[in-house]
Amino acid sequence: KKIIHQRTNTTPFDLVPQEEGAGVTVRVMKPLDATELSLETVYEKFHPSVQSFTDVIGHYISGERPKGIQETEQMLKVGxxxxxxxxLVLDSTTIKLQPPKQGMPYYLSTMDxxxxxxxxxxxVRFWKILTVLFGFATCAVLFFVLRKQYRHQRERRHLKQMQDEFRQAQERLMRERNAEGGETLRNACVVCLSNTKSCVFLECGHICSCTGCYQALPEPKTCPMCRQAISRLVPLYNS
Ligand SMILES: [Zn+2]
Ligand SMILES: [Zn+2]
Known part of the structure; x- marks a missing residue:
């Protein structure tokens, strides 16, 4: 249901004092702009619209089909x-009550x-309480969101720190292992690459082989580094 067109007619009315003959009347302007005005419905009638064939086509195209006209009459009873x-405005001889300017509320009510x-x-009190409640709720939500974010960030920072520490430890370990490997490689016999060097060849003085590999060298024995003949072997003792 949709209102296609609405037309409102109002009748101006006067407020008169309760005591007879005081003589001051106030003309009420635009009474329908006022809030709190409760009117009594005295007449209500629905006029269904009669539709011709062209009307039906037109309504089919426009998508709107008027059902009829609702006529309502509401009034304030005299007295x-x-x-x-x-x-309040004094306009020549009549005093007028009209909606205040600057959008202030305009009240007409049957209450005193x-x-x-x-x-x-x-x-006003209700709205104040509602505002305060909403304020609190917003603050609480904000607080929780911020706290959650803070915790999340702290956790992430912690995780990153742990990862960094782990990486550093791993790198240190690798370095140490490499150094160790270099050390063992430097001490390994150049022939078999597995035993440690354990003898000095004379006269060249090279320390390059283990005793087993020296014994396995073909005769005449020569130094594997410089090919000089080995006249004497001195065993090496690492302390
Ligand atoms: Zn060897
Ligand atoms: Zn040598």
């Missing part, structure tokens, strides 16, 4: 006590002024 809060005031105040 209703009404409280108005708005802007005090209960109207009370209602507005309780409304």
């Amino acid at each position: 209703t006590a009404l409280t108005g809060v708005g802007e 002024f005090n209960s109207l005031l009370q209602k507005q105040e309780s409304n």
Whole structure:
């Protein structure tokens, strides 16, 4: 259901004092702009629209098919006590009550002024409480989100630190192992590459072979480094 067109007609009315003959009347302008105005519906009728063939085609194209016209008449009964809060204007001879400028609220109510005031105040209180509650909720949510993010970041930093430490330890270990390997390789016999060097060849003085490999050298025995004849063998003792 959709309102295609709405037209509102209002009848201006006057507020008169309760005591007879006081003579001051206030003309109420634009009463439908006021909040809190409760009107009594006195007439309501629905006029279904009669549709011709062309209308049906037109409505089919536009997608809107009017069902009819709803006519409603609402009124304030004569003698209703009404409280108005708005802007009072003296226009030549009549005093007018109109909606205040700058978008301030305009009230017309069947309640008396005090209960109207009370209602507005309780409304204000309700909104204040709601605002405070929302403020707290927002703060709480913000706090939790920030804390979670902080923890997440701290965890990530911790993890990264651990990874770094692990990598450093691994590198250190590798270095040590390499150094060790270099050491053993430098001490290994150049012939078999597995035993440690354990004898000095004379007269050249090379330390390059283990005793087993020396014994396995073909006769006449020559130094594997410089091919000089080996006249004497001195065993080497590492202390
Ligand atoms: Zn050897
Ligand atoms: Zn030699």
